[in-house]
Amino acid sequence: MAEVLIKNGVVYDPLNGVKGEKKDICIRDGKVVESVKNPKVIDAEGRVVMPGGVDIHSHIAGGKVNSGRLFRPEDGRKGVEAKTKVCRPQSGYSIPNTFATGYRYARMGYTFVMEAAMPPLAARHTHEELVDIPILDNAALPLLDNNWMKMEYVKSGDMDLLAAYIAWMIKATKGFGVKIVNPGGTEAWGWGKNCSLNDTVPTFDVTPAEIIKGLAEANEKFDMPHSIHVHTNMLGHPGNFEITKETYDLVKDIKPAKDRQVMHTTHTQFHSYGGTNWGDFESKADAISDYINQNDHATIDLGSIILGDTTTMTADGPMEYSLYQITGRKWTNHDVELETGSGITPFLYSGKSPVNTIQWAIGQELALLVKDPWKVALTTDHPNAGPFIGYPIIISMLMSKKRRDESAEDMHKVIYDRAIYPSIDREYSLYEIAIITRAMAAKALGLHEHGKGHLGVGADGDVAIYDMSPEETDAGKIQKAFLNTKYTIKGGEVVVKDGEVVATPAGKTYFVTPECDDKLTDEMVVKLKDKFDRYYSVTYNNYAVQDAYVPNPYEIKAPWRS
Amino acid sequence: MVEVTDVVCSLCGCVCDDIVVEVEDNKVTKVKRGACSVGKSKLMGHNRIKSPAIRVNGELKDCSYDEAIKKAAEILAASRRPLLYGWSSTVCEADKVGVELAEELGAVMDNTASVCHGPSVLAIQDVGLPSCTLGEVKNRADVIIYWGANPAEAHANHMKRYSYVSKGFWTEEGKKAKKLVVVDVRATKTSKMADVFLQLDQGKDYLIFSALRAILYGHEDVVPDEVGGVSKKDLLETAEMMKGAKFGATFFGMGVTHTGARHNNIVNAIQLTRAAHTHTKFTITPMRGHYNVAGINQVCTWETGFPFAVDLTRGYAWYNPGELSATDLLIRQECDAALIIASDPGAHFPGESIKHLAKIPVIQIDPFPNPTTEFADVVFPAAVSGVEAEGNVYRMDNIPIRLRKLIDSEYPEDEEILKRILDEVRAIKEKGGK
Numbered sequence: 001m002a003e004v005l006i007k008n009g010v011v012y013d014p015l016n017g018v019k020g021e022k023k024d025i026c027i028r029d030g031k032v033v034e035s036v037k038n039p040k041v042i043d044a045e046g047r048v049v050m051p052g053g054v055d056i057h058s059h060i061a062g063g064k065v066n067s068g069r070l071f072r073p074e075d076g077r078k079g080v081e082a083k084t085k086v087c088r089p090q091s092g093y094s095i096p097n098t099f100a101t102g103y104r105y106a107r108m109g110y111t112f113v114m115e116a117a118m119p120p121l122a123a124r125h126t127h128e129e130l131v132d133i134p135i136l137d138n139a140a141l142p143l144l145d146n147n148w149m150k151m152e153y154v155k156s157g158d159m160d161l162l163a164a165y166i167a168w169m170i171k172a173t174k175g176f177g178v179k180i181v182n183p184g185g186t187e188a189w190g191w192g193k194n195c196s197l198n199d200t201v202p203t204f205d206v207t208p209a210e211i212i213k214g215l216a217e218a219n220e221k222f223d224m225p226h227s228i229h230v231h232t233n234m235l236g237h238p239g240n241f242e243i244t245k246e247t248y249d250l251v252k253d254i255k256p257a258k259d260r261q262v263m264h265t266t267h268t269q270f271h272s273y274g275g276t277n278w279g280d281f282e283s284k285a286d287a288i289s290d291y292i293n294q295n296d297h298a299t300i301d302l303g304s305i306i307l308g309d310t311t312t313m314t315a316d317g318p319m320e321y322s323l324y325q326i327t328g329r330k331w332t333n334h335d336v337e338l339e340t341g342s343g344i345t346p347f348l349y350s351g352k353s354p355v356n357t358i359q360w361a362i363g364q365e366l367a368l369l370v371k372d373p374w375k376v377a378l379t380t381d382h383p384n385a386g387p388f389i390g391y392p393i394i395i396s397m398l399m400s401k402k403r404r405d406e407s408a409e410d411m412h413k414v415i416y417d418r419a420i421y422p423s424i425d426r427e428y429s430l431y432e433i434a435i436i437t438r439a440m441a442a443k444a445l446g447l448h449e450h451g452k453g454h455l456g457v458g459a460d461g462d463v464a465i466y467d468m469s470p471e472e473t474d475a476g477k478i479q480k481a482f483l484n485t486k487y488t489i490k491g492g493e494v495v496v497k498d499g500e501v502v503a504t505p506a507g508k509t510y511f512v513t514p515e516c517d518d519k520l521t522d523e524m525v526v527k528l529k530d531k532f533d534r535y536y537s538v539t540y541n542n543y544a545v546q547d548a549y550v551p552n553p554y555e556i557k558a559p560w561r562s
Numbered sequence: 563m564v565e566v567t568d569v570v571c572s573l574c575g576c577v578c579d580d581i582v583v584e585v586e587d588n589k590v591t592k593v594k595r596g597a598c599s600v601g602k603s604k605l606m607g608h609n610r611i612k613s614p615a616i617r618v619n620g621e622l623k624d625c626s627y628d629e630a631i632k633k634a635a636e637i638l639a640a641s642r643r644p645l646l647y648g649w650s651s652t653v654c655e656a657d658k659v660g661v662e663l664a665e666e667l668g669a670v671m672d673n674t675a676s677v678c679h680g681p682s683v684l685a686i687q688d689v690g691l692p693s694c695t696l697g698e699v700k701n702r703a704d705v706i707i708y709w710g711a712n713p714a715e716a717h718a719n720h721m722k723r724y725s726y727v728s729k730g731f732w733t734e735e736g737k738k739a740k741k742l743v744v745v746d747v748r749a750t751k752t753s754k755m756a757d758v759f760l761q762l763d764q765g766k767d768y769l770i771f772s773a774l775r776a777i778l779y780g781h782e783d784v785v786p787d788e789v790g791g792v793s794k795k796d797l798l799e800t801a802e803m804m805k806g807a808k809f810g811a812t813f814f815g816m817g818v819t820h821t822g823a824r825h826n827n828i829v830n831a832i833q834l835t836r837a838a839h840t841h842t843k844f845t846i847t848p849m850r851g852h853y854n855v856a857g858i859n860q861v862c863t864w865e866t867g868f869p870f871a872v873d874l875t876r877g878y879a880w881y882n883p884g885e886l887s888a889t890d891l892l893i894r895q896e897c898d899a900a901l902i903i904a905s906d907p908g909a910h911f912p913g914e915s916i917k918h919l920a921k922i923p924v925i926q927i928d929p930f931p932n933p934t935t936e937f938a939d940v941v942f943p944a945a946v947s948g949v950e951a952e953g954n955v956y957r958m959d960n961i962p963i964r965l966r967k968l969i970d971s972e973y974p975e976d977e978e979i980l981k982r983i984l985d986e987v988r989a990i991k992e993k994g995g996k
Contacts, residue, residue: 076867082877091867124962337697537697
């Protein structure tokens with residue numbers, strides 16, 4: 001019986017309402033327990049203690065991440081670190097290799113990361129990489145945004161069959177929920193076009209709005225731990241904030257299956273733009289946060305900018321093409337038959353650029369203007385708005401008005417005219433930081449019921465001990481503490497000590513099994529098999545991800561709601 | 563007799579997965595449908611390496627796996643500059659152990675891409691690759707270009723399953739409603755099917771790409787009457803076809819990666835695709851050869867950060883093709899031992915490289931004897947992936963598919979042999995043997 005006692009820590013455990021209390025944490029056999037008898041004692045000596053971090057949206061594994069690595073050896077070289085007794089060789093900055101991804105997240109105190117975009121046809125690839133990411137528990141969201149089957153059901157209004165289809169796809173991909181990226185737009189991109197929210201998707205005669213609504217309804221037919229997870233149409237376009245708000249409104253009247261949001265919208269920074277072109281581009285973080293403040297059915301994550309070079313990648317093929325048209329840098333695209341697509345291009349976020357400055361401001365403005373931190377998760381949409389190792393920078397900004405003011409001075413002066421940033425005084429507390437970096441994400445993903453994001457009895461023994469006192473106000477020291485933990489403990493095992501990785505246990509892969517009526521499934525499968533026979537380039541029987549790809553499974557059943 | 567459906571072929575980058583075979587008495591007795599003639603031959607089985615062997619006084623002498631593993635590990639552990647090469651005709655599970663072995667040894671990890679589509683990788687690193695899955699081509703493409711490739715003979719099912727001859731959602735009429743352009747230095751079985759055949763002079767691909775780009779950008783006036791052996795009239799016709807496509811797809815092969823301007827050819831081919839985007843949708847895809855050469859590039863990239871020519875001597879990955887590719891290392895006589903798996907440098911490398919390879923200790927892992935066996939010092943027969951072993955592979959469009967196991971093998975899988983070598987190397991190093 002392996003036991004650990006963390007004593008003298010100041011604990012921030014928002015899901016259990018613990019706001020910086022001196023409290024012991026007891027762990028036995030990987031789980032938090034009431035008490036221990038003969039533990040290994042870790043003296044936190046008054047440092048900040050939080051549950052292991054939970055990232056709700058990050059691109060860490062799969063086809064497009066690896067295409068990014070492959071076509072950017074210049075990024076690979078930035079992060080090389082030699083192997084150690086426990087660590088394998090590391091490479092990469094914005095697109096680290098799989099090993100570095102695990103080590104670096106763990107060093108920041110994170111123990112769970114959601115891979116946010118898994119093309120179903122290439123799901124095996126995502127899982128192969130997840131297996132090679134050490135330490136982190138993980139899951140992946142299959143892309144169900146441009147599937148022909150789904151569009152046909154949305155058009156015909158067969159919501160039960162649509163539910164049967166998404167259930168089959170989530171099971172076949174060993175996925176976690178419903179990810180929607182630029183619905184309809186990527187299908188249109190098959191012909192070099194794009195769709196806005198109310199445009200008609202070529203050939204399929206449905207609108208993205210109808211797709212989103214249909215998928216939200218279908219998702220809530222099961223006890224799904226997570227809501228639909230949406231990357232709304234027209235990402236990155238000036239003036240898109242109206243579309244974003246309209247997207248929120250689509251699902252306002254749908255009842256969630258569980259006590260959670262009906263829609264999580266991701267990397268909201270990219271969707272909170274005003275203006276009509278890049279010349280009069282401005283922040284609409286106020287309009288977006290007003291909506292979120294007034295409504296309770298939608299949650300957001302930030303997609304906050306980290307200045308510097310990064311690698312953008314998304315299933316939103318047409319968006320990456322637009323970005324490459326702007327920069328003229330290299331660009332890779334990969335359309336996926338009957339399902340989705342992807343694009344990748346490098347990007348430099350510069351504080352000298354007025355547009356980048358406003359984008360940079362918006363990400364933080366959203367966190368500061370949304371009043372309830374339970375509606376916000378900290379992300380950089382890694383690596384799109386910047387690599388995940390920039391999280392400590394964002395944390396220090398949110399906690400320090402002084403640091404924000406100093407930083408604003410280094411940005412383009414447009415920040416004083418077309419952003420809200422300089423006028424905001426709010427400073428995040430450590431408790432609120434604990435919400436947006438773990439508790440909120442765990443709850444929005446439904447993983448708090450499976451031991452993630454908190455330290456109550458029965459929770460996973462995933463703990464981060466940051467080398468700082470709760471009274472620390474120096475932004476630089478805060479940033480440093482959140483970059484490298486004093487200890488990261490994963491399932492009761494010390495994996496990081498004094499900022500160094502000391503153990504690399506394998507993580508678990510969480511997947512959801514929506515349970516659908518056999519009759520419905522059988523009816524759906526007739527149509528699906530026809531798609532395979534006529535249009536897919538692989539057979540029906542070779543499509544589903546085999547068990548061998550998920551050697552450390554954690555299954556969550558999602559019963560049909562009668 | 564058992565009929566097995568959805569069998570996945572482990573021959574070329576097409577990775578056809580709709581093959582039907584009959585199995586009886588632990589033998590594939592019949593390939594009923596789905597496979598091309600070469601794929602069929604692989605599934606049916608042919609001459610094998612019979613036993614592990616160690617070369618003694620110039621002759622390969624049969625031995626046990628234990629003895630061969632010990633010998634291989636001794637060679638690798640004693641090497642100051644080992645090369646681990648091949649990896650393209652095996653599964654990703656084996657490739658992963660290969661990377662681990664390279665890390666342990668501080669070896670150079672290279673794969674067949676370096677003598678194949680390595681130039682394509684360099685071009686992609688320069689400009690990127692606007693591409694798609696093969697099913698996209700099947701369903702949408704009405705203009706297909708094969709450039710420096712002869713699928714009718716080298717990827718025999720490619721046109722039927724994925725491109726010119728296939729039928730899909732918007733291409734129900736099949737080839738009747740499609741145009742085929744073939745660019746090659748000689749007439750081939752593929753070019754005979756073409757609507758337009760551009761027979762160019764050897765090594766002039768770069769010029770043709772440039773001329774077509776100029777036309778697509780509206781500068782046909784700068785194009786001379788003849789470019790690289792092709793008439794301006796034919797170029798204009800090809801450009802018109804590209805412009806008029808609803809969805810165009812270019813596939814390119816060795817004929818363009820290893821001639822003339824090499825990787826610059828591919829950069830130009832990709833730039834031509836981008837030029838086509840000013841008119842319509844167009845994609846471009848390399849015709850990968852080995853069934854899992856795309857897979858070793860994937861594995862090597864997610865584990866080391868780089869797709870091929872990776873040096874792990876320093877404890878971290880260092881990538882420098884041209885310096886660290888297998889042929890270059892061998893020509894410089896730099897490596898002092900090599901492990902060759904699932905490939906045949908003896909048949910495919912330049913003479914100078916083979917000369918050095920023949921001088922140094924070589925360990926070979928392969929189901930089949932080939933010219934490399936002639937000078938290998940330790941030989942391991944392995945199970946045939948896709949017939950006797952399962953595992954993950956990546957098709958030429960990077961779609962992962964799981965090979966099926968059809969029959970039992972008396973030989974161990976590549977992954978197992980590599981793991982045992984790795985364990986033995988670690989044991990030697992622990993004893994301070996290096």
